[in-house]
Amino acid sequence: MSLINLTLRIWRQSGPEAQGAFHTYESGPISTSMSFLEMLDVLNERLILSGEEAVAFDHDCREGICGMCGSVVNGKPHGPEQKTTLCQLHMRHFKDGDTLVIEPFRSRAFKLVKDLIVDRSAFDAIIAEGGYVSVNTGGTPDANTIPIPNPTAEQALDAAECIGCGACVAACPNASAMLFVGAKVSHLSLLPQGQPERNQRALAMVKKMDKLGFGNCGNEKRCEKACPKGISISNIARLNREFMKAVLFSNEK
């Protein structure tokens, strides 16, 4: 463990309509075994004691699974480490004297709330359109009734690992949510339980995604690179197939 000093340039904006700007702070001595968010905690403690408002940032589980945290660090959503959420990024990956530029996930569909916090409720709205199997509680068959080949279940889980953090949208030049939507559509269309609503799901979720102002996929693959869970871009290809099949061969509108 050693100590490093950093210069932090952090986006401060008091509300959605307010004018935002970068503010520069000296981090003070930071232990390299701290997590990135603990580094922000240390800064915030100092700001509060000096009477300045703390930097607002979303976070909760701090173990990389809730999907609540996320900021762009030096141009990269969740920072420089691959397959790592911001809360799991540790300061040992930075050097003494580094300057870190920290800003929110920017996208037309994610309205800024305050400082580093954005509104990602658009993701919930997309799920509400069909990101589920329509079964009520009770009356379901025994869990072993339908065998599912192990590789299929594993592939479905690869897609279902998405934590809904929004880094894919922030990374994409078109602010596309195709990786997020593709992951959910893939998860369910791979499984037998997802078959009955397969066409309707793809159509409804894509329609909602467009309506909310997310862009289309331009094959830049930056989403895949930014994804802390390593969700593969092949899920976007599957989403495109599902969507085309539904448009061309189903009766769903």
Next chain:
Amino acid sequence: MQLDHRIPSGPLTEKWDRFRFETKLVNPANKRKFDIIVVGTGLAGASASATLGELGYNVKTFCIQDSPRRAHSIAAQGGINAAKNYPNDGDSIWRLFYDTVKGGDFRAREANVYRLAQISNQIIDQCVAQGVPFAREYGGLLTNRSFGGAQVSRTFYARGQTGQQLLLGAYSALMRQVKAGKVTLFPRSEMMDLVVIDGQARGIVTRNLITGAIESHTAHAVVLATGGYGNAYYLSTNAMASNVTATWRAYKRGACFANPCFVQIHPTCIPVHGTYQSKLTLMSESLRNDGRVWVPSKKGDQRRPAEIPESERDFYLEKKYPSFGNLVPRDVASRNAKEQCDAGKGVGETGLAVYLDFADAIKRLGEESIRRKYGNLFHMYEKITGQDPIKEPMTIYPAVHYTMGGLWVDYHLMSTVPGLYVLGEANFSDHGANRLGASALMQGLADGYFVLPATIGAHFATATLPKIDTNHVAFTEAKKTVHERIQTLLSINGKRTADDFHRELGHLLWDHCGMARNEAGLKKALHNLPELKKKFWSDLKVTGSGAELNQTLERAGRVADFIEFAEIMILDALAREESCGCHFREESQTEEHEAKRQDDTFSHVSAWQYQGEGQTPLLHKEPLVFDNVKLSQRSYK
């Protein structure tokens, strides 16, 4: 006040069926006339909201995060238990029931636990139907693994992220009801008070975390699924926002708090490494299936683990508990780790850690197989510590993880405030003095999908619930109190942050009300608490205002409640002079330093009732009756 558990009569195996038959139902057409508030969207809250919506009730669902999918159930790693007996290894509903009662050191209600075991199988069916991608055999059928405190394999899992997959299942069912218009979501809303009118829970007051607005919401019943209070210790495996505020406010409105001293310290967490640390990270108990726990046999051995020959390693769990070995229940594993470290055999920078070693399993099964099983856990461990558990044993140490205590509920899951229901970790009901691994997910989903939807109708069918609105004096008064409290927090303008006070509280509790407790220590903590509270309310610094998003203010409010709550935790630990499960009173131990229960005096649930500011709460005792299991001192030898 008399605590009435409302357990149906008749044989244990028939109680739940009998209850469902004898309970008054609400006609389907009438369900839409009832509004239900659900606070919290973890496994219990999300599954309850979805199911109540499906049944036709109007549901208003609240969470403090930006989306219901973020609740901390999402972080559960290992799995979910069920008595399916798919591996044909001798499991049954009765065995799951027995293991859970025994694992809880005979401090849970038989009837509740049996119901939980019965429902466990339906939960797996439900989740599979939703598309939860559980692990499967190559033939396509579901696979199981074993967990602590059981000698059968009954745990269903999805890699090391079972909680995530189950929560996303419940969340998707919830969003389906949002789309259907049966559930209204209130994200980024924090419950600040419970509103009780004519003795019935009729609504809540919330703070909109974006605008700061204090808002009133009415309902015919209120459901709390707000999780546990482990963050009272500051450092725990809980999420940063996990708090006691909702249940504490309900307590102050008349809901009894049961067994608050029952706090589970999980044996396998990444050790503490600095004062700035904000949370502790769990490494799933499932790792103990293949990992072997050891410390150097010699005190203060500074050699690297690889340099210590097998003969100089102390595999203390295997040695002491030959039949369960590394898979003893959590409380036993934690206490033994503490014992080794207290004896100077701890490892790592601080000496507060033991090894969890996979070398033998890698030799036996191959690196590939171990990576497949635990890959994401190893990845997480490496992210945090910078070390690869394949090359060097993990270092682990116990950390506060789960709270078995919670608001007292009867068989209906109703608290002592009529119309106030409590689900999941927020209630006290099923785990006694110690929860077995993979049982929290089971209980959360049992409560939400199956128990509450079957019991809440009884309240609507029998209670008199006159029409009310938010202009009722109970709402305006609650709003006023909330408002004033916020103004006070903002106006102190002292010199210390809420986190700073929280750390101080955490140390106090960990030192005196942690893994081992004694009368002198508990009394000392009780003595120091009022001083801490006084300092908090005179030297706190909160910046910003109440009329905006203000995380500093949010935190201050939660810490204030943790400080108040700590008192009943310590009082409860002091009153329970026996050791049981996680609660180890040094005065009550066997010659081999195992927990020694005192069934004659303490075979009861302790339920604390609020008596007003500055008054000692009143202790009620619900006797525990065991007709179906024979009480014994737990042995895992």
